[in-house]
Structure formats: structure tokens, C-alpha cells
Amino acid sequence: MKDFSPASNHKHNKVIRKEDLKEYEIIGDGADGIVYQLTSDRCIKFFFKEETQQRELEALRIGQSSPVMPRLYQYGANFIVMEYIKGFSLARYLKKHGQLTKPLVEKILNMLDELKKLGFTRYDAEIRHVLINELGDLKVIDHKRAFTSDQPVPVKLLKGFKKLGLTDEFLRFVREIRPSVYDEWKKYK
Ligand SMILES: Nc1ncnc2c1ncn2[C@@H]1O[C@H](COP(=O)(O)OP(=O)(O)O)[C@@H](O)[C@H]1O
Ligand SMILES: [Mg+2]
Incomplete structure (x- = not known):
């Protein structure tokens, strides 16, 4: 090297x-x-x-x-x-498996919380920029908009689920895990 x-x-x-x-x-x-x-x-x-x-x-x-x-x-x-994150994107994972699970949605919500904890004003990530490593941990790449985009609702993420027909499933798990967050996000369906 x-x-x-x-x-x-x-x-x-x-x-x-x-x-x-x-x-x-x-x-x-x-x-x-x-x-x-x-x-x-x-x-x-x-x-x-x-x-x-x-x-x-x-x-x-x-x-x-x-x-x-x-x-x-x-x-x-x-x-x-x-x-280098060895694994594949959330987009690829969802295209292959065709569905979400509650533990995965929990990981996604925790991942978004991590971005907020860091002080990023962008509380969002595209499904192609969320990588799942060999241990099943989520890692986020491509952070150039972390502080220039002001996005408290993960609209890009929701858009990614919509394209795959998974919005209802995602929001159903969000409602189970965090009812108050669900109330905020359901309007972006
Ligand atoms: N740390 C990384 N580990 C593994 N793959 C990566 C990593 N960073 C980028 N990639 C791959 O390279 C692609 C382009 O990187 P990205 O940061 O999105 O570039 P750009 O800013 O031009 O959009 C990603 O979609 C992903 O497939
Ligand atoms: Mg990119």
C-alpha cells in the first residue's frame, strides 16, 4: 500500500x-x-x-x-x-430479503439516534449509504451533508423504503418501538 x-x-x-x-x-x-x-x-x-x-x-x-x-x-x-466496511448496503439487503424485521428497525432507529448524538443536523441517511457489516452492525457512509442539511425527519430513508414498498412495514415497527416517533413520521408516508 x-x-x-x-x-x-x-x-x-x-x-x-x-x-x-x-x-x-x-x-x-x-x-x-x-x-x-x-x-x-x-x-x-x-x-x-x-x-x-x-x-x-x-x-x-x-x-x-x-x-x-x-x-x-x-x-x-x-x-x-x-x-472499508465489508458487507452490503441496506438497499441491497432489502431488495434481496424483501422485508424488514423488528430488530433491524431497532438498529435503524439507534443508528439515526447516533447521528443526532453527534450533533449532525441531518437526521437522515439513504438506504444505499447504510452498510451492514459482517457482524450485522449498521455503518453510515457519505457524510458531506451532516451539517449542511437540516433534516429532523429521515425523508430520504423513508423515500428509500417507499420505493421498495416497505413504508407501511417500517412504520408499523416504528409504532411498536417508539409510538411518539411514529406519530411524527406517519405524515411523511
Ligand atoms: N467506507 C466504505 N466502505 C465500503 N464501501 C464504501 C465506503 N465508502 C464508500 N463506499 C462505496 O463507494 C460508493 C460511493 O461512495 P460515496 O461516499 O457515496 O461517494 P459520493 O460522495 O461521490 O456519493 C458507496 O455507495 C459505497 O458503495
Ligand atoms: Mg454517495
Whole structure:
């Protein structure tokens, strides 16, 4: 693995080029960057814009106290080395299994609480950004909107369930687990 460490990069202002990463396998990409697998437990997110990197880095740093956040290892001006979450997304899980369970909904509610505890103003996550690791723990990725989106109701999450026809099932479990939350969310059905 190449050295992306702060030792070769005193002020964390090192800039890497996409070419520097061409030997690594791409594990995902999005509008803001490309993610490559570095080792069995580390990946690197290469950002198209340094501003997006700063927003995601801030959320990850603050998030290190929470088990739902990937571990942060190294970073430079346009990249972040973080924990590679081995598993699959909640979206893939639900497409495969076609249903939710009460323990899973409990985990989802706890995951959202973790984001709130960290002080994120975004109490939401897309089902493709919630990853389920090998132990069945939920981890959330892609945090650039943690502080720029002000979303007290998880509308993106609810939208994800809606697409899969699982909104009623999700809300039924929410009502069982937390009746007051259900009353707030049912209008977003
Ligand atoms: N820490 C990670 N562990 C495993 N896969 C990841 C991780 N971070 C990103 N990915 C994969 O890369 C994809 C793109 O990452 P994401 O952070 O969503 O990029 P963007 O900001 O461009 O949307 C994700 O949907 C996921 O499949
Ligand atoms: Mg994304």
C-alpha cells in the first residue's frame, strides 16, 4: 500500500491524483468522488472538490466517537483514508430479503439516534449509504451533508423504503418501538 500518511504530509495538505490510485480496485463512485479499496480493511475516497472533502472530513472527525461511523485513518486535501466496511448496503439487503424485521428497525432507529448524538443536523441517511457489516452492525457512509442539511425527519430513508414498498412495514415497527416517533413520521408516508 502506498504511503498516504501524515508523516509524508505534514499539514494534511497533500494532493493526490487519480493516476496515483490506478493500481487499486474501484469499489464505488458517486457525484463527489471515487472510492478505491486499499487493503482488506481500508479504502480511500478521492474527492473531485476539496470543499466536499472538508465537509466529509469534519463529519468523520466528529463522528469517531460513534460506532456507526467508519474509522478515519488518514487524509490529505482531496482524499480520506477510512475503514472499508465489508458487507452490503441496506438497499441491497432489502431488495434481496424483501422485508424488514423488528430488530433491524431497532438498529435503524439507534443508528439515526447516533447521528443526532453527534450533533449532525441531518437526521437522515439513504438506504444505499447504510452498510451492514459482517457482524450485522449498521455503518453510515457519505457524510458531506451532516451539517449542511437540516433534516429532523429521515425523508430520504423513508423515500428509500417507499420505493421498495416497505413504508407501511417500517412504520408499523416504528409504532411498536417508539409510538411518539411514529406519530411524527406517519405524515411523511
Ligand atoms: N467506507 C466504505 N466502505 C465500503 N464501501 C464504501 C465506503 N465508502 C464508500 N463506499 C462505496 O463507494 C460508493 C460511493 O461512495 P460515496 O461516499 O457515496 O461517494 P459520493 O460522495 O461521490 O456519493 C458507496 O455507495 C459505497 O458503495
Ligand atoms: Mg454517495
